[in-house]
Amino acid sequence: MLRSRGVLVGVTIIGFWIVCALAGNAFVPYDPYADDLLATLQPPSAEHWFGTDQLGRDIFSRVIVGARDILTLAPVATLLGTLCGTTLGLVTGYFRGVVDDVLSRVIDAVLALPLVIIALLALVALGPSNLTIIVVIGFAFTPIVARTVRAAVLNEAQLDYVAAARLRDETAVHIMVVEILPNVISPVLVESTVRLGYAIFAVATLSFIGFGIQPPSADWGLGISENYGLITGGFWWTVLFDALAIVSLVVGVNLLADGVRETLEA
């Protein structure tokens, strides 16, 4: 898998941002959180490579450490969505009948709503916090993962080994977890790497809409949200570098996800 050029580029980009998130504080030129109210909105210069923001903070330093929240939240949210979705998919695919019908309708209902609208409702209701972001994205991913898993389980449930397990009087939980799950793990893995790409997308979007990550985080989406009112005034540097950082990360994650899919599905 690592031999593919795309995957290599993806892994390099992600690796770069992970290192920045973990150790960025050690090599940034300024404290990313320190304000300087007498030097606000300075254009890029030798002193401040990417300029300064409305509070005089050094944008280069903030971009470097800005991946910290998104790289924590997106994987956790994906994990949550995958766990819940797999459970739901196993249950609906295995039992079918009324349980399946009812749950499938609820899944459809959730899928009929775009993520952003679910997020708007949930974030107004729950209040903004990192936990809310995780719950919202996990919740939105659950039905999507569940659908994939259910389709795979439907196929498996008709196979002989499941019938054999039933004849052995194994409990339903045992059959689902021990017998079926290992056989559907490959689509689950593919789905979850693809979801990770979307999760990055979603976290960035939610923090842009202004409902997630709290200030003074250097998060890129939050940075764009706080500064994009300024671009007509000519303060382009307050948003451009955050935007490019997001582009690099999402492209990196998706190159990796493509590689995973090709490897597992081959």
Added chain:
Amino acid sequence: MSRLLFKRLALSFATLWILSVLVFGAGQVLPGDPARAILGPLAEARAVAVLNHQLGTDRPLLVQYWDWISHFVRGDPGMSYAYRAPAGPFIASALGNSLLLGAVAFLIVVPLSLFGGVWAALHAGRFVDRAITLLGLSATVIPEFVSGIVLILVFGVWLRWLPISATAPRGGGFGSQLFHLILPSMPLVLVLFGYIARMARAGTVEALAAEYTRTAVLKGLPRRDVLFRHVLRNALLPTIAVIGTQTGYLIGGLVVIEVLFRYQGIGTLIYTAARAKDFPLLEAGVLSVGIVYTLATLIADLLYAALNPRVRFGAGE
């Protein structure tokens, strides 16, 4: 076919009903209350209680829900709490705005990506092909607000070619409105370009390799005619599928675009209604999104089946 249609419709109604219950439930946990949202934080508690009584929001939840849904099924979406006016016209205008934006995006992206996909397929494996595929893939995964910001900077602020605001000034006319929608539609175009071009490319490659194309070329038909007749038709199918499956996404993307470009669409409406706890407006807004989604999926499925005889019989559930 009609039995299938009937079943699909029944399921859709069930889905929409569940959606209405979910939204109602979500509406109850939103902070604040409708009268407080109208009167503001500094108003006296007594005045707030009086207004809640006037609005009927102090009644038991089930009564409120029944009151709302019994009117809704008769085609009456109720009165907005905040605006004290029928919710219908607000929804219609907001949904109209959103659909217009979506339509502009599709008008641009469909020919563009079909062309790109077919072109890539004709040059399969060469540089053009790889460039289109790679660009399409990258553009698809970039959040709309990020590409939107870059587009605003380049075309709105630096080159000054296009207006930054999605809303034309009052009295500007339809043409002016369309002009204002070009920039806001571009992020959607970017996201969709990758999907549609990829499918069109795959469809074309398959069609080019197919027996009937070779036969046609061997029969001496000009290559251009063959391409046009067979290949484009096949490329169109996946596009319709994309329209169906991506509507949900599209509406979500529209919300972000509406926020970025300050456009008064359905997303903005739902957001303000949720904040104001304007329940009738919120329900009507969310359900209209649900209905559009369900209808789009349904129509796309039917069209797909009509255009492609192979799936007609296999299209169980």
Added chain:
Amino acid sequence: MSKDRKRLDAVRRDVGVLENDLFDELLSGCIGRRDFMRHGSVLGLSLPLLGGIAGAVFGPTLSPRRAMAAGTPGATIRIGIGQPAGAIDPVTIADNGGLVLLEPTGEFLCRTGPDLVLQPQLAESWRPNTDGSVWTFKLRQDVTFQNGRKMTADDVIASIDRMADPKNSANALSAFKGILQKGNSRKIDDHTVEFHLDAPNGNFPYVLSTDNYNLVILPADYAGDYEKTFIGTGPFKLEKFTPKVGASFVRNPNYWGKPALPERLEYSFFGDQQSQVLALQGGDVDVLQQVAFKGAQALFNDPNIDVMSIKSVSHQQVHMRTDMAPFQDKRVRRALALTLDRKKLVAGLFNGRASIGNDTPFAALFPSSDPTVPQREQNLAEAKQLLEAAGVGKGFDVKLTTERYMEIPDYAVLLQNFAKAVGINIALNVEDQNAYYGKAVFGQSDWLDSVLGITDYGHRGVPNVFLSAPLTSDGTWNSAHFKNPTYDKLVAQYIASPDLGGQRAIAGQIQRLLLDETPLIVGYFFDELVPMRKGLAGIPPIANRLFMEGAHFT
């Protein structure tokens, strides 16, 4: 003795005790021209008279009326405002976008002018009794509503009772609380109304002025269908109102006063400030309702746009829960207040378009503020000492909850950085405004329950509102949970105090008490900014209001 002095003595024989107190203050040099004009206007002395007297003492000056030069009539002026949050109804409306729409067609009994001077509008004059507990308002006799009916005392009383009635869902109910109850406004004749207050109040006319945003005078038989007619007595009348889109007004040919200069006003609604700014820059509108400095920076660099900067007392209150750890000790509260570098705040957040605050609502702009109270400056050493004395020398963690509104999130970040210097670690929780205010009652509102928070307070002509509900023991907006009997007594005295000298003496005590206790940090009072196209003139610089009747292009 000069001729002017003789005239002054003649006036003194005709007026009451309160007015003569004011004259004494003037003559003894306790107050300046601006304060004299302003306070005289509260007592109902006419502006020409006040101007004449002030002229006698200070020498002649341009009268405020001359400053509003006549311009070319007939313009159509396009105004960008925030989307009204709900139906336009003077009884319920609460947001700026909705309130500004009341101004073309509606009028108040009196209005606050530039420099907080009260100007008569529908009331000709007003006069208190000796202790300020009964106020008599004389109404203009030549006023008609846009439907042709004459305005009388009945309309005024009905308009006020409608707002003061607890059985109505009236927004202004809180403004009348403890001041005037329904049924206590009495008709003397068709054009005279007497108000019997719950308690003496030296600044009562402000309660009936534009300061009480909702209190436009409506016909007695107003039935709640305001959006159809926008009925009122103002210089414009409604042409068309479209919810969520805009409204247009035309000149009212039967207006009682000087006809308005503009022929038409077109209000367009915008979802947020940024789209208003874009519309102004793009030439789609001519003037904006006040904008926040944050996000309006682009306008200051635009050669086609002027920004009118109006001194105001709008501010953000940082409250600290005085009944809970870690702020139950006033030394800790003082320590946090001492970490702020206020001059830097004004420079960084507003590029200088604000005035520094001294942790009380008494802005320097209020004539009653005591200027001798020392200004609190940044002092980290003292802050550290105070924390050590309070037993938290190592610092502590605390959560700051606030709303996403104007520059508040940035202010919160700066507070966080300031506090870090003395070991106070602040975590931020910035919420949507609705979530922050919640149900706006104790126990169900982050605004009122949070241990540390920031809340916005809009401009008022007198500090009475700021002093009462947010700080008194039974105050309904007391998010600091500040309970201090001495303070309560002082505020009651301040409100009752009829003369400026007395108000200022009590204000000094209140300011010193609040500095000592520090339930609030008030870092700055920011200017209101009204951006407009170059060449537009005639809009009076009044904070929070946008009066268009004199607007014209030069």
